Amino acid sequence: MVDFGFGLLASSRINLDLFDKEKFDSLAAAEPDVRKCIACGSCTAVCTAGKFTPTSLRAAIEELQNGRDEVAMNMLKGCQLCGKCTMVCPRGINTRHLILSIAKIYSKKK
Amino acid sequence: MPANIFPILAAQASPEVIDRIPSSYSHFVIPFVAGITFFLVWIFVGFIRVLIQLNHDDRMKFWTSLLNPITAGKNIRDLFCDCLFHTKIWQRKPLLGYMHSAIAFGWFMLIVLGHVEVALFVPKHLSYGEGGLFYPIFYRYFVWIRPGHESLRGAFFFFLMDFFLLYVLTGIGLAMFKRFRSIVLGMRHTTKPSLADRVALYSLWMIFPLRLLAESFTADLSGGSFLTLGMNHLLHFLFGDKLYFQPFWWAYSICLGTFFAAMPFSRYMHILTEVLWILFRNAGLKPSHPRKGVAEAEIYACSSCGLCLDACPMNVQKKNLKYSSVYFIRFLRRHNERKIAEIADKCLMCDKCHALCPVSVDAPALRRAQRQTTNDHLPYDYSYLATVPVKLYEPATPRHPEPATPRHPELDSGSNSSKVLYFAGCMSHLTPRIIKAVEEIFKKAGIEYVFADREGGICCGRPLLLAGKTEAAAKTMDANKSMIKASGCKTLVLSCPICYKVFKEEYNLVGIRVVHYTQYFKELIDAGKLNVGKSQEKIVYHDPCELGRGCNVYEEPRTVLRQVGDLVKAGHEYDESICCGGSLGSLTLSQNDRRKITDAAIKDLTVASPDTIVTACPLCLKTFSERSTVPVKDFAEVLTTHCA
Numbered sequence A: 001m002v003d004f005g006f007g008l009l010a011s012s013r014i015n016l017d018l019f020d021k022e023k024f025d026s027l028a029a030a031e032p033d034v035r036k037c038i039a040c041g042s043c044t045a046v047c048t049a050g051k052f053t054p055t056s057l058r059a060a061i062e063e064l065q066n067g068r069d070e071v072a073m074n075m076l077k078g079c080q081l082c083g084k085c086t087m088v089c090p091r092g093i094n095t096r097h098l099i100l101s102i103a104k105i106y107s108k109k110k
Numbered sequence B: 001m002p003a004n005i006f007p008i009l010a011a012q013a014s015p016e017v018i019d020r021i022p023s024s025y026s027h028f029v030i031p032f033v034a035g036i037t038f039f040l041v042w043i044f045v046g047f048i049r050v051l052i053q054l055n056h057d058d059r060m061k062f063w064t065s066l067l068n069p070i071t072a073g074k075n076i077r078d079l080f081c082d083c084l085f086h087t088k089i090w091q092r093k094p095l096l097g098y099m100h101s102a103i104a105f106g107w108f109m110l111i112v113l114g115h116v117e118v119a120l121f122v123p124k125h126l127s128y129g130e131g132g133l134f135y136p137i138f139y140r141y142f143v144w145i146r147p148g149h150e151s152l153r154g155a156f157f158f159f160l161m162d163f164f165l166l167y168v169l170t171g172i173g174l175a176m177f178k179r180f181r182s183i184v185l186g187m188r189h190t191t192k193p194s195l196a197d198r199v200a201l202y203s204l205w206m207i208f209p210l211r212l213l214a215e216s217f218t219a220d221l222s223g224g225s226f227l228t229l230g231m232n233h234l235l236h237f238l239f240g241d242k243l244y245f246q247p248f249w250w251a252y253s254i255c256l257g258t259f260f261a262a263m264p265f266s267r268y269m270h271i272l273t274e275v276l277w278i279l280f281r282n283a284g285l286k287p288s289h290p291r292k293g294v295a296e297a298e299i300y301a302c303s304s305c306g307l308c309l310d311a312c313p314m315n316v317q318k319k320n321l322k323y324s325s326v327y328f329i330r331f332l333r334r335h336n337e338r339k340i341a342e343i344a345d346k347c348l349m350c351d352k353c354h355a356l357c358p359v360s361v362d363a364p365a366l367r368r369a370q371r372q373t374t375n376d377h378l379p380y381d382y383s384y385l386a387t388v389p390v391k392l393y394e395p396a397t398p399r400h401p402e403p404a405t406p407r408h409p410e411l412d413s414g415s416n417s418s419k420v421l422y423f424a425g426c427m428s429h430l431t432p433r434i435i436k437a438v439e440e441i442f443k444k445a446g447i448e449y450v451f452a453d454r455e456g457g458i459c460c461g462r463p464l465l466l467a468g469k470t471e472a473a474a475k476t477m478d479a480n481k482s483m484i485k486a487s488g489c490k491t492l493v494l495s496c497p498i499c500y501k502v503f504k505e506e507y508n509l510v511g512i513r514v515v516h517y518t519q520y521f522k523e524l525i526d527a528g529k530l531n532v533g534k535s536q537e538k539i540v541y542h543d544p545c546e547l548g549r550g551c552n553v554y555e556e557p558r559t560v561l562r563q564v565g566d567l568v569k570a571g572h573e574y575d576e577s578i579c580c581g582g583s584l585g586s587l588t589l590s591q592n593d594r595r596k597i598t599d600a601a602i603k604d605l606t607v608a609s610p611d612t613i614v615t616a617c618p619l620c621l622k623t624f625s626e627r628s629t630v631p632v633k634d635f636a637e638v639l640t641t642h643c644a
């Protein structure tokens, strides 16, 4: 293909039909804080793992709500539970427990 | 048991005594024999089961530890101090210590002396075929004194037996009192007993008063001293000469039997399990499973004494009492999986319950083992660790173009003698004032050092360990290890106690000295490389959990702080210090609950109205700073303001 110096981005269209309400509800039951996130991105800015591999709690929470569970999981698989995000989150979210709960609930195959 | 396992035992009774019932049997011993037999079979089976559950290495470690003279000495000391004298309780709560040691040591002595009496006066009855199982217990029933043949040694034993009986009775009296008025013994909270606990407890309470009665009834015939003889005279005075002693021996035997039968299902199982746990503990065994093997010995060694209730920082709120170690252990015993998981995740891992536990039950380690069962297998992908440059201090992709050469050629060339590596860790990077102060002190003392994670590093692995992700932690630690090895450093300085603990205990960095900055700066002052001046500032020092209880570093920071200001006392210090509430250990404790703990800790720290609260942990610093009205400073910060 001719390289025009620009390309088309992969579709970022959100398909809410893919949103798994059941899983998200059980996540919110395990860690209600998930509903408190304001997507400020502080967690991502300080993330220890994020310096070396794409890691973002903010994006993960968003992706879960957008029904892109796989992408969300990938956003957190490098997390080291270091707790920096807990320290900076302006909403006082228990981020480490949230990350563990996401791994617990979304790694289960239906 | 064969009748003659002691073939050397003399068949003759000593002339001072009448072997009243040569058949050495009376029906009343049946309840006791039934109870104790059940109990002995139970503990034998339990012991074998625990041994089978140990993995091969642990089992070998256990057997070899028994042969090692140093561990053997430690075992003997601990068995006496912990099981019989309860010295650890004495140190904290003298009256409670007296109660425990009176019952344990007093009873032990009664059993030992009972056997010695049998051995001296009617030796053949030591043999199990001649009633050896129960004879020493009911000695006064079976053996009476031969009138006119009283001897000094007989009287000596009567006195000792009475003395120890009285000793136990005072302990029992206190125990009864404690049930109703625990605060007197220095405990705010006591545990709620279960059904088996109650059965065992009430029979335990009854055993010794009944023994006193039974022995007193015949003290004029079977011998006695100040206590039993005195009681005997009183009984004769009250009821005349028609005393029926048989019912009391029955009652005494029934209570003993009930106690031993209920023991395996009650908290009193600790009396024996404690022995096994001490042996395991001294052999260096750690639980790898929350319920099996080492853990089994550990959870049955818990006496439910409840000292961990008052110790636990979560209990500033009554509603959180249920998360204490004593209940965690109780649920482990009962296999209540839901409760076990909930409590395991709640704890701050501050280690205070472990430090204050009279039998050193390491409940936080059990919680970690429990977390491992739920979290270790969760998916993760650390393949990126392979791409993390080993020389982090030479940024692979510099954000600012200027440093073309490595920042610290001295380390790489190996020519410099200092070879100090400073690792700040994740948390210190969020509290850069610590880093700034540390670097300033290095500079003032003229220390050449390399800042390992100036551009950010990876985590030390301790938070993963605390969360039960053991395998992921191992990978993280490997990556850090190669980074540290590659630096060629000889000393590794840490400003975060969380990092310090894990680098020191888990990394096994051969040839590298791992020190916390409080220790390192104290050395610099001692060596005259750093000059500090004293001020009038009233300082209180907070022991971070991971540094104090975690690594036993209490004195170094205090020594330095005494040199720069007026060090005042907190309400609770050293191993009793209260967690700041910010601990990474807890997975589920709410912000609100944490804040209550923080406030309680600050209140406790400021009892002597200090000008400054000083701590030596970035997490404590941040947590306290958010809530305290008294300024909170880091150890290094205080030092920089006071050094020339």
Ligand code: SF4
Residues within 6 Å of the ligand: A043, A046, A047, A048, A049, A050, A055, A057, A078, A079, A080, A081, A082, A083, A084, A085, A086, A095, A096
């Ligand atoms: S805990 Fe995980 S997500 Fe949060 S800052 Fe640390 S590595 Fe990043």
Ligand code: SF4
Residues within 6 Å of the ligand: A036, A037, A038, A039, A040, A041, A042, A043, A044, A057, A058, A085, A088, A089, A090, A091, A092, A093, A095
């Ligand atoms: S810092 Fe907290 S509120 Fe902000 S995006 Fe992260 S989780 Fe959400």
Ligand code: SF4
Residues within 6 Å of the ligand: B301, B302, B303, B304, B305, B306, B307, B308, B309, B325, B326, B329, B353, B356, B357, B358, B359, B360, B361, B363
């Ligand atoms: S864990 Fe230790 S302190 Fe707590 S109840 Fe058991 S024996 Fe007592």
Ligand code: SF4
Residues within 6 Å of the ligand: B311, B312, B313, B314, B323, B324, B325, B347, B348, B349, B350, B351, B352, B353, B354, B363, B364
């Ligand atoms: S480790 Fe600390 S928070 Fe956890 S149960 Fe023990 S005393 Fe309580």
